[in-house]
Amino acid sequence: MEIPFTVKPRPDTGLWNAKVGIWLFLASEVMLFGGLFSGYLFLRLGAGGEPDYFWPKDILSVPFGFFNTLILILSSVFVVVAWLQLKLRNFRKFQMWMFAVVACAFIFLVNKGFEYKSKFTHYGIKLSDNSIVEGYKLDDTIIYEGLKETTIDVARFNGQFLEKIDGETPKFFRVDSEGKAQGDAFELSVAKVQEIALEENAKLRSKHEASNKEKLEKDSEAKVIRWLPAMGIKQISLIAENEFSIKIKRKKLRKSFADSVKFRDQTSIKGTISKKTPGVYIAQVDRIDLRATDSENPETSSLVWNYLGNTSPYKTESKKVASKANHEGSGYNDEYQKSADISDAHDPKEEAEKAKMIFLGSRQEVLDNADSEEGAEFEKLLNQYVKKWKDKDGEKYESYSPILVPWDDVKLYSNFTPKWNTFYAIYFTLTGLHGLHVLIGAIVLLWFALFGKKLYDKDPEHMANRVEVGGLFWHFVDLVWIFLFPILYLM
Amino acid sequence: MADTPEEIQKHLKLYWKVGYVLLFCTVLTVGVTYIPVIGDNIWLGLGIAAFKAGLVALIFMHLNSEKPMIYKVLVYTVFFAIGMMFLTLLAMYDPIISPFNR
Numbered sequence: 337m338e339i340p341f342t343v344k345p346r347p348d349t350g351l352w353n354a355k356v357g358i359w360l361f362l363a364s365e366v367m368l369f370g371g372l373f374s375g376y377l378f379l380r381l382g383a384g385g386e387p388d389y390f391w392p393k394d395i396l397s398v399p400f401g402f403f404n405t406l407i408l409i410l411s412s413v414f415v416v417v418a419w420l421q422l423k424l425r426n427f428r429k430f431q432m433w434m435f436a437v438v439a440c441a442f443i444f445l446v447n448k449g450f451e452y453k454s455k456f457t458h459y460g461i462k463l464s465d466n467s468i469v470e471g472y473k474l475d476d477t478i479i480y481e482g483l484k485e486t487t488i489d490v491a492r493f494n495g496q497f498l499e500k501i502d503g504e505t506p507k508f509f510r511v512d513s514e515g516k517a518q519g520d521a522f523e524l525s526v527a528k529v530q531e532i533a534l535e536e537n538a539k540l541r542s543k544h545e546a547s548n549k550e551k552l553e554k555d556s557e558a559k560v561i562r563w564l565p566a567m568g569i570k571q572i573s574l575i576a577e578n579e580f581s582i583k584i585k586r587k588k589l590r591k592s593f594a595d596s597v598k599f600r601d602q603t604s605i606k607g608t609i610s611k612k613t614p615g616v617y618i619a620q621v622d623r624i625d626l627r628a629t630d631s632e633n634p635e636t637s638s639l640v641w642n643y644l645g646n647t648s649p650y651k652t653e654s655k656k657v658a659s660k661a662n663h664e665g666s667g668y669n670d671e672y673q674k675s676a677d678i679s680d681a682h683d684p685k686e687e688a689e690k691a692k693m694i695f696l697g698s699r700q701e702v703l704d705n706a707d708s709e710e711g712a713e714f715e716k717l718l719n720q721y722v723k724k725w726k727d728k729d730g731e732k733y734e735s736y737s738p739i740l741v742p743w744d745d746v747k748l749y750s751n752f753t754p755k756w757n758t759f760y761a762i763y764f765t766l767t768g769l770h771g772l773h774v775l776i777g778a779i780v781l782l783w784f785a786l787f788g789k790k791l792y793d794k795d796p797e798h799m800a801n802r803v804e805v806g807g808l809f810w811h812f813v814d815l816v817w818i819f820l821f822p823i824l825y826l827m
Numbered sequence: 828m829a830d831t832p833e834e835i836q837k838h839l840k841l842y843w844k845v846g847y848v849l850l851f852c853t854v855l856t857v858g859v860t861y862i863p864v865i866g867d868n869i870w871l872g873l874g875i876a877a878f879k880a881g882l883v884a885l886i887f888m889h890l891n892s893e894k895p896m897i898y899k900v901l902v903y904t905v906f907f908a909i910g911m912m913f914l915t916l917l918a919m920y921d922p923i924i925s926p927f928n929r
Contacts, residue, residue, distance in 0.1 A: 350894040359897050363904040370908035374915040381916075398857060405853045413846035416887050423835050533872070811887045818879045821853075822872040826860045 343797045358805045361380065362812050369816050376823065382787055390627050392759045393827070397451065401825035404447050405817060408774075411440035411494055412814040415807045422800040427792050430803070434785035437810070441778035455752035455760070461616055461741050462748040463639045467629045469739055473619035476749065477650060478585040479610035480597050483510075483582060486574045489602035489813070490533045495526045497599050502583040511573040521577050528574065537568040580709050582612065592743065610650075615743050617648040620736030639745055645688025646740035689735040763824060770820060773813045780806050845886045852879045 340346075341353045349356055383391040418433035460475035479502065486508065498505060509517035510525045511534070522528060541563050548560040580598070582605075591598040598604045621644065626634035741749075754761035784803055792799040856875045885891040890901075 349896045351896060356896065359900055363900050366904050366908055367911070370911050374912045377912060378918065398860075402853065402857050406850060409846065409849045409853065412849075412883060412887055413842055416842045417839065420835055420839050424832060483873055610891045707890050811883050815880050818883065819873075819876050822856055822876050826856065826872055827869050 343795065343801060349386050352801055354801060354805045355367045355554070357807050362808065365812060366827055368764075369769075371687075371818070372762070372769070373823075376762050376766065379762055383758065389758065390625075392757065395759075396763075396825045397454075398825050400447060400451050401709045401821050404444050405821045407440050407444050407447070408814045408817050411437045412811055413445075414440065419656045419800065419803045419807050422792070422796065422803055425796055427789065430788075431785045434781055434803075438778050438782045438785070441774050441781075444556060444774055445771060445778075448767065452764075458752045459618060459752065460752065460756055461618065461739075461746060463741060464745045465630045465639045465745050466747070467631075467634070468623075468625040469512045469618065469621050469636045469640055469644075469741075470623040470625070471618040471621035471736060471739070474749070474751070475617040475619070475648065475651060477583060477613055478586045478589070478592060478597075478743075479583045479613045479650070480605070480607040481581045481610045482579050483597075483605045483607035484576045484579050485515075485606040486576065488529060488572045488574065489606045490529060490572060491571055493526060493529050493602040493603060494601045495524075496588075496601055497582060497584075497603050497605065500584040502581045504580075506576040506578050506580050508574040508576055511575050515573075515575075517575050524574070532572055533569055536572075537565075540568060579607075581607075586616070586743075594744075609743065612650040615643075615648075616746050616749050617651060617738065617740045619651075619738050621739050622736055624691070639741075640739070643741050643745070644691060644737055644739050645685045647738050686718060688739075691737045766820060766824070770813065770816055773809075773816070777806070777810050777813050781810065841886065845882055849879055849882060 339353075343352060345351055346353060351459050356683040380391055383389045414433050414437045418430050418437065421427075421433060457469065457470060460468055460470040461474075479693055505523075507521035509521055510519050512518045525645055544563050544567065548562075551558045586592060588600070589597060590600045590602070592609070594609060596604055596606045624644075626638050626640070628640050631637040631639075748756075750756040752760055754764055784799075784806060786798055788802075791802070852875050856872055859875070861869050890897075
């Protein structure tokens with residue numbers, strides 16, 4: 337079938353059809369991104385600063401964003417040049433320029449990938465007094481000991497906790513209403529739980545039906561409720577043959593309490609947190625932010641100062657084990673020792689003191705100048721990088737202090753994803769959606785370059801129009817980035 | 828759109844020129860953030876971005892010489908997009924939740 341107006345303009349609009357189509361589509365895209373931009377505006381203006389949420393500034397790498405902007409602008413020029421080559425009836429050159437566009441898109445996306453990765457491996461902890469520490473190499477391993485009494489949600493049980501048992505998996509007993517073990521010990525599994533539920537439900541059902549029958553015998557008009565699955569057993573209480581312990585990443589848990597632990601499938605087990613894992617550990621703190629802290633004098637009373645420089649006993653122990661294993665296994669390895677942990681190269685306590693000195697030193701400096709330089713300086717005031725300092729010889733080097741925040745003092749911790757703050761929520765939404773546009777646009781343009789020859793030979797003007805439509809989309813993608821770059825990276 | 832080879836060559840030159848201007852403006856956008864204070868850098872940055880967007884839309888997307896129908900579509904789009912931003916701003920000034928009224 338011949339589609340009309342692919343080349344010749346339609347008399348009423350004066351345009352070939354695809355052009356009307358792409359502009360209507362771009363109009364809807366303007367509304368889509370417009371909505372997200374106004375979402376950005378709302379969040380940014382709503383981040384009122386003290387005492388709530390401070391809009392993060394200067395946390396994206398400007399060179400990365402700058403380079404990506406140049407790449408996209410170049411690709412925009414390339415795409416329009418490619419289209420003109422079609423107009424000049426030069427398919428080879430068209431292909432060449434189109435490949436250049438796709439290469440630009442590829443570089444852009446790889447670049448973006450690096451940026452995303454740097455966010456996924458960077459962590460933050462919000463303490464209970466609203467102080468914030470950020471850094472690398474977070475360890476949220478939590479070990480629960482003395483676990484025995486277990487409650488299982490029949491419908492949701494997925495056996496996750498069984499995989500996380502540190503050591504041998506014990507057998508379990510059913511528990512009667514007084515909490516005493518009954519029957520034989522059995523190996524716990526999803527199938528076993530279903531089996532118990534079936535057995536239990538059969539008992540409950542026959543009991544229910546017997547009581548119904550009795551009611552009806554007494555009074556044939558009596559209203560009875562028939563058995564419904566919802567009347568079945570919901571939870572099963574179990575007790576382990578002997579105490580066991582569990583080692584798991586805290587973020588994999590639903591809830592963690594001092595005296596019990598709850599898994600995502602609602603399995604709840606009573607036990608205590610091991611002293612080996614007293615809290616969340618960051619090996620290399622690179623930023624401290626006390627702007628939103630509750631304490632009156634963050635210089636002295638912030639919780640950060642209590643915990644900065646503390647290392648995790650779990651880490652220390654596991655390292656010992658590792659180096660021992662290394663020593664025995666393949667001979668003592670000096671290189672391995674050095675690279676095992678950067679923070680090991682220095683005394684953590686001493687580093688914490690230095691970090692504090694530098695942090696508070698520069699704060700004082702800014703405070704001293706506060707009369708003359710207000711406003712803008714406040715951002716710097718309590719938002720210092722602590723990773724660079726001078727040692728006694730005046731030599732500058734990068735170093736990081738560790739921190740161990742006890743579980744009770746952790747309000748929130750996360751890597752830099754939408755969970756961490758509003759900025760990353762809108763940042764990932766905007767750049768993610770834009771990245772998707774780059775990807776899809778590049779695929780379409782690559783398609784034209786690879787498989788466009790047939791149409792070009794048949795009707796070159798039709799091909800040129802197709803490329804123009806693809807190009808219009810590509811320019812729009814560039815246009816969105818032109819605004820994204822300054823608002824996300826520079827402001 | 829011009830169709831003779833000579834005119835196309837002219838356009839080719841124009842597109843490269845615009846490309847250079849856009850690259851220069853990007854350098855400028857980053858540059859102004861390092862200059863301490865010339866008025867308000869935020870508005871300056873957005874102003875440059877708007878200028879760049881204008882160039883892309885007018886030259887690369889040929890909006891400098893399009894048919895009336897496309898302008899009609901875009902006038903509505905721009906009107907509603909700006910309206911949407913304005914609604915957001917109105918919400919910011921809601922007397923109950925406004926952070927500016929605390």
